[in-house]
Amino acid sequence: MDYKFDFTIEELGKPTVKSPILMSKVHGDKAADYVTNDRFVRLSSFIVPGDQPPVDRTQVLERAGPREFIYFTPAHVHAGIVTCGGLCPGINDVIRAIVRCLWTNYGVTRITGIRYGYLGFLPEHHHGVKQLNPDTVDDIHKLGGTFLGSARGGGREVEKIVDTMEKLNLNMLFTVGGDGTQRGTLDIAEELDKRNLKIAMIGIPKTVDNDFALIDRSFGFNTAVAKAVEVVSAAHVEAVSAINGIGLVKVMGRDAGYIAAHTALASHEVNFVLIPEVPFNLEGYNGLLTHLEDRVRKRGHALIVVAEGAMQDQLIKDKKFDAGGNIKMADVGVYLRSRIIKHFEEKGMEINLKYIDPSYAIRSSPANPDDSIYCERLGNAAVHAAMAGKTKIIIGLVNNRFVHLPIKMVISHRNKVNPESSLWRDTLDATHQPPLMINTFGD
Numbered sequence: 387m388d389y390k391f392d393f394t395i396e397e398l399g400k401p402t403v404k405s406p407i408l409m410s411k412v413h414g415d416k417a418a419d420y421v422t423n424d425r426f427v428r429l430s431s432f433i434v435p436g437d438q439p440p441v442d443r444t445q446v447l448e449r450a451g452p453r454e455f456i457y458f459t460p461a462h463v464h465a466g467i468v469t470c471g472g473l474c475p476g477i478n479d480v481i482r483a484i485v486r487c488l489w490t491n492y493g494v495t496r497i498t499g500i501r502y503g504y505l506g507f508l509p510e511h512h513h514g515v516k517q518l519n520p521d522t523v524d525d526i527h528k529l530g531g532t533f534l535g536s537a538r539g540g541g542r543e544v545e546k547i548v549d550t551m552e553k554l555n556l557n558m559l560f561t562v563g564g565d566g567t568q569r570g571t572l573d574i575a576e577e578l579d580k581r582n583l584k585i586a587m588i589g590i591p592k593t594v595d596n597d598f599a600l601i602d603r604s605f606g607f608n609t610a611v612a613k614a615v616e617v618v619s620a621a622h623v624e625a626v627s628a629i630n631g632i633g634l635v636k637v638m639g640r641d642a643g644y645i646a647a648h649t650a651l652a653s654h655e656v657n658f659v660l661i662p663e664v665p666f667n668l669e670g671y672n673g674l675l676t677h678l679e680d681r682v683r684k685r686g687h688a689l690i691v692v693a694e695g696a697m698q699d700q701l702i703k704d705k706k707f708d709a710g711g712n713i714k715m716a717d718v719g720v721y722l723r724s725r726i727i728k729h730f731e732e733k734g735m736e737i738n739l740k741y742i743d744p745s746y747a748i749r750s751s752p753a754n755p756d757d758s759i760y761c762e763r764l765g766n767a768a769v770h771a772a773m774a775g776k777t778k779i780i781i782g783l784v785n786n787r788f789v790h791l792p793i794k795m796v797i798s799h800r801n802k803v804n805p806e807s808s809l810w811r812d813t814l815d816a817t818h819q820p821p822l823m824i825n826t827f828g829d
Contacts, residue, residue, distance in 0.1 A: 483765025
């Protein structure tokens with residue numbers, strides 16, 4: 387599907403305040419430079435040799451970073467931070483980076499943490515707020531979870547949220563969350579426009595599944611893969627140490643199988659990867675159970691990694707939704723465990739199956755060094771954007787550059803594993819599973 391993008395960034399007004407951050411305006415003097423609004427990053431890194439036509443705003447992205455002139459007077463700023471949705475490695479790193487950049491680089495000393503997501507803005511929940519400074523956040527990056535607490539829901543109470551923002555006299559709000567959170571960010575920003583309130587709304591993308599559109603990767607993803615590999619390694623040991631051992635590991639991935647695919651590539655021990663994007667049959671001559679049985683008979687063990695969103699089209703009978711508007715999923719891991727056991731019982735074949743679901747242990751982990759660095763830079767870029775008066779944007783990494791992305795572009799669709807991509811091709815090479823486990827394939 388083709389998508390039409392417009393990457394023009396909205397601003398609250400003309401930035402006229404000289405930034406307190408001292409940087410160079412001269413390129414090549416070996417000193418860090420300000421970023422100007424005419425510095426862009428190409429959306430696509432692919433080119434065709436020959437003359438290139440002029441680029442327009444559908445092809446380039448505004449670079450993130452500190453500007454020479456900013457919109458807000460730092461001494462007048464009251465900044466807010468809110469974390470929403472499920473947990474993810476690195477949330478505390480982002481909070482810490484935002485607070486320290488505001489305080490140290492800009493001299494902003496009024497920073498408020500909103501507790502338990504958007505619900506923290508709603509007076510009837512009585513969650514209160516936390517006052518933040520470098521001392522209160524100094525060590526939180528060593529902890530998993532979120533220092534501010536998180537919750538789903540509340541984002542549709544836009545008028546109440548903006549009422550509270552007015553009462554708090556906020557000038558900027560940093561929203562750390564996934565697709566639903568950022569839809570809420572955009573809705574809040576539009577309500578601010580209606581009231582003519584100059585409050586910068588800056589999103590930091592949080593989805594451990596790595597399914598945000600346009601962005602190279604989301605923070606926490608690398609940590610999730612690293613932790614999943616540890617679990618897969620343990621499942622492999624269990625499988626090879628038992629008679630006809632089978633390891634079954636369920637990983638996160640509601641709509642996208644990136645964690646499952648990358649885990650298989652990193653571990654080198656997975657035999658079957660099951661993801662939402664690639665349908666498969668259980669029964670039949672070309673079904674999973676037939677190939678699994680063949681693998682166990684030949685090698686004496688097998689290892690399966692399944693993304694939580696696999697098979698949901700077959701398992702969900704009545705759609706129900708959680709507070710965040712997400713469809714409540716059936717437990718594909720438990721279902722597969724039952725079906726695998728039943729299959730081998732009917733065959734009269736002894737197996738030893740170990741099922742592991744490490745989802746909550748993974749997403750509550752502290753960020754690894756790679757993600758911690760990424761979170762630090764995301765937080766810094768978010769602050770620079772807000773102080774310059776940017777709004778309705780998400781900070782993202784595109785072609786290995788930090789850029790400003792309009793929220794409406796990022797939430798226009800979700801990234802999914804392309805079954806015809808090199809990533810999935812390499813995953814198949816690593817597992818040696820059939821390209822398609824569909825009974826009609828090849829007929």
